[in-house]
Amino acid sequence: MPSLNSFPIRYKERPYGDSCILWVEAPEIARDARPGQFVTVGCDGLMLRRPLSVHRVKGEELALMFSATGTGTRWLSERKEGERLDLLGPLGRGFELPPSPTRILLIGGGKGIFPLIFLSEWALDRGFRVSLILGAKTREKLYPAHLVPCGVNLSLITEDGSYGDRGKVTDLLPLSGEVNYIYACGPSSMYREATLKLSGKEVQVLLEVRMGCGVGACHCCTINTKRGPKKVCQDGPTFLLDDILWDELSL
Amino acid sequence: MNLEVEIAELKLQNPVMAASGTFGYGAEYEPIVDIQKLGAIVCKGTTLEEREGNPQPRIWETPSGILNSVGLENPGVEEVIKVKAPIWETWQVPVIVNIAGNDPEEYVLLASKLDGVKGVSGIEVNLSCPNVEGITDSGENPEVAFDITRKVRKSTSLPLIVKLSYSSHVSEVASACEEAGADALTVMNSIKGMAIDIKRRRPALGNITGGLSGPAIRPIAIHSVYQAAKAVSIPVIGCGGIFSGEDALEFMLAGATAVQVGAATLSHPRATVNIIHELEEFCLKENTSLKEIIGLAQI
Ligand SMILES: Cc1cc2nc3c(=O)[nH]c(=O)nc-3n(C[C@H](O)[C@H](O)[C@H](O)COP(=O)(O)OP(=O)(O)OC[C@H]3O[C@@H](n4cnc5c(N)ncnc54)[C@H](O)[C@@H]3O)c2cc1C
Ligand SMILES: Cc1cc2nc3c(=O)[nH]c(=O)nc-3n(C[C@H](O)[C@H](O)[C@H](O)COP(=O)(O)O)c2cc1C
16 A cells, blocks of 8 residues: 655765765655565656655664656755655565575666666565676666675676676676576666567566656556556556567657 | 535536546546545546557656647546546545547537536536547537537537647636537646657657647636636636646636646646645735636736
């Protein structure tokens, strides 16, 4: 069940570049949130609420991570500790984990890492073995390795080779060793590559589509999939890679 | 405080309704909004057959506005009658079904199917969905508006609201609908508009054009309500960019008996109930009933 309220910002971090993490004390949302779910944030003076994934949860606080690239995220990056944020969440269907602990592979391209941190913590806590391929264009845009939860088996890659291997996350696929549960988050070009390299595997991905209400009422984020029309805010934002029709995704 | 208003035989506990397309079928908002407090809920536009709607993207933020091109995605009237109406029947808040057709005959079929369905408290005829080909200008054309309204009137005994689009001659369209037997008018729908995504160098919306709503259209809606309310004696429901109690008062002073809130719900999911609260405070402070202020600004 989603809640709607204004919650205090407790802590603000600027980990790298234009990225920003806001820790918000939102007990109702923190308690119910699952990896892959999101909240929408009301931004002063803007018509549409901004969807942001739950990046991390600690007790009664949840973290939102974003880079300040547009009007809403810039406004958010200027918020200070102690101010209140208007949040609606948790929304959507999170990632599905297999019923018993096993090895899982996470693939995060660029900002796609933000929701995967919560997933990796959640899975580690439940006895899963977690491998993560983390990539970005350059070292400056790479999520810092020291913020990745310990226990994660990490591979790093940058497109210009300024850190880790040189190339794209999908260049490291398929990873050696048997892994049947794969979770990917990143730009759609990455998903297309992944489709080729991971055919036959069950891959869950997170889709970003422009949305209105966040609760399935306005039908603004409906996409066609191989399983019929789906509302990204309600039936997603997690989908099986196999079910996606690429022509549908034109943010 | 008495906020009651009447729209045909419908007694609303307050004048604030959720506008079509922004409140789903009501239940979507139950976890976060006390929906039974609303004056009424108008459900998503309903067509004879199921509709898939328009290609992505379907929504785009503009200065003080929202462009949308959902394209009437809905499960079709049979599904609404079978699945949604039984839920509405258990509610205190009246639910009005918004209908859209490709021609007058479709409107007639829709209205007849909904007539007598428990849980359905009224019909709102959408004359003007800017996102669907075929019925685009019926809301601007008095003859077409008259024809559809008269035919629908004959096929239902439910309270009949006709929702108009923007028109430079709104008085004529309003009068035509009144003459044809409408019980009330909703003035107005979103206005056709367009934006370009400079990053993709393409129209921002998959459908190229969409309907503009939000505060950006409020002065236009106020003017339309002012004109329509002068032209007819049936109640006018004001709609377009209402975000606060003060905005609602503006519409009522211009001549609206009730109001509908659309885009504001997307910004603030509790906008409708907040507006009701603000209207209550206004009445307390000014020691007035809302009915007394309707049309006071008409000169
Ligand atoms: C389910 C979901 C989870 C997300 N999680 C995160 C996250 O954890 N961190 C993060 O940085 N970003 C995330 N995004 C993308 C995020 O919503 C956009 O970065 C943000 O809305 C941009 O807002 P803006 O005002 O800065 O940009 P502007 O370009 O000024 O925004 C204009 C409009 O377009 C919409 N928009 C722009 N980009 C996107 C996008 N990529 N996806 C959806 N809507 C968009 C905005 O919401 C707004 O309505 C997520 C998107 C979705 C759908
Ligand atoms: C996402 C969205 C979907 C809408 N769908 C419908 C619809 O199905 N039928 C209809 O008559 N109006 C529809 N509308 C129009 C609204 O009901 C309302 O008339 C219009 O948006 C102006 O009011 P507002 O500024 O308060 O939103 C829709 C509006 C939005 C924003």
